Amino acid sequence: MTTISTDAPIATLINVFTVQPDRQRALVDLLAHATEEVMQHLPGFISANIHASTDGTKVVNYAQWRSAEDFHAMLGNPTARTHMQQAAELADHYEPHLHAVESVHHR
Amino acid sequence: MTTISTDAPIATLINVFTVQPDRQRALVDLLAHATEEVMQHLPGFISANIHASTDGTKVVNYAQWRSAEDFHAMLGNPTARTHMQQAAELADHYEPHLHAVESVHHR
Numbered sequence: 660m661t662t663i664s665t666d667a668p669i670a671t672l673i674n675v676f677t678v679q680p681d682r683q684r685a686l687v688d689l690l691a692h693a694t695e696e697v698m699q700h701l702p703g704f705i706s707a708n709i710h711a712s713t714d715g716t717k718v719v720n721y722a723q724w725r726s727a728e729d730f731h732a733m734l735g736n737p738t739a740r741t742h743m744q745q746a747a748e749l750a751d752h753y754e755p756h757l758h759a760v761e762s763v764h765h766r
Numbered sequence: 767m768t769t770i771s772t773d774a775p776i777a778t779l780i781n782v783f784t785v786q787p788d789r790q791r792a793l794v795d796l797l798a799h800a801t802e803e804v805m806q807h808l809p810g811f812i813s814a815n816i817h818a819s820t821d822g823t824k825v826v827n828y829a830q831w832r833s834a835e836d837f838h839a840m841l842g843n844p845t846a847r848t849h850m851q852q853a854a855e856l857a858d859h860y861e862p863h864l865h866a867v868e869s870v871h872h873r
Contacts, residue, residue: 661870663768663815663828671817673826675782687868694871706872708770710778710865713834717863719780721770721828727820756824758817761794763768764801765813 661706661723665760669705670730672722674755676746680715686749687711687718693742698722701736703729718750727757768813768830772867776812777837779829781862783853787822793856794818794825800849805829808843810836825857834864 678686687709694707703725710719724730733739747753785793794816801814810832817826831837840846854860 661770661872663770663813670820673780673782673817673819673824673828675780691869691871694869699871699873704873706770706870708870709868710780711868712780712863712865713777714863717780717865719865721780756819756821758819758824758826761816761818762798762801763813763815764798764806765768766806766811 661708663760663763665763667760670724670727671758671760672720672724672730672755673758674720674722674753676718676720676750677716677752678718678750682749683711683715683718686746689742689746689749690718690720693746697736697738697742698733701729701733701739703732730757768815770867770870772870774867777831777834778865778867779827779831779837779862780865781827781829781860783825783827783857784823784859785825785857789856790818790822790825793853796849796853796856797825797827800853804843804845804849805840808836808840808846810839837864
């Protein structure tokens with residue numbers, strides 16, 4: 660289970676992939692596989708949470724890293740780059756951004 | 767604190783706003799205010815988690831609703847629509863999609 664709070668000084672990567680609906684499942688599976696095989700073993704990895712839009716057009720990876728530095732170090736890892744390249748080839752477009760959690764609201 | 771898991775049968779709204787950096791703070795504040803005043807009192811609201819990208823160009827609302835029906839009922843609420851219209855006016859572009867959580871990974 661992943662938690663979101665404003666108290667944790669972490670870097671949140673939100674990577675939004677735009678896909679053809681007939682490739683959405685393959686992209687979800689690829690990201691899950693890449694996370695299990697590579698990402699989750701890298702320094703500073705906290706979590707990855709893979710989402711599929713109900714309209715078939717998006718896949719979103721909501722991922723947490725200990726710091727922006729750990730995230731950027733991952734980008735330089737050759738095996739991680741190979742997996743990201745494969746994901747990029749399945750998607751029409753993708754947009755990764757690091758975020759801070761500004762506020763959390765509950766009923 | 768918000769939790770993400772594959773076990774909860776909920777609808778996850780991921781709404782990505784593209785903004786001019788000098789409007790990012792205003793949009794974060796507007797979304798937080800709209801959530802406190804309106805959204806969190808509506809039937810089926812579970813959480814809203816407002817993120818600001820570190821590069822200044824995005825605001826992401828990661829929100830959880832009990833069901834797609836509750837989310838769609840919110841879209842028909844006149845007060846909620848007024849707040850969403852104000853957010854839309856601050857942003858260059860926004861893209862709301864409902865999602866299912868496909869997988870959650872931890873170290």
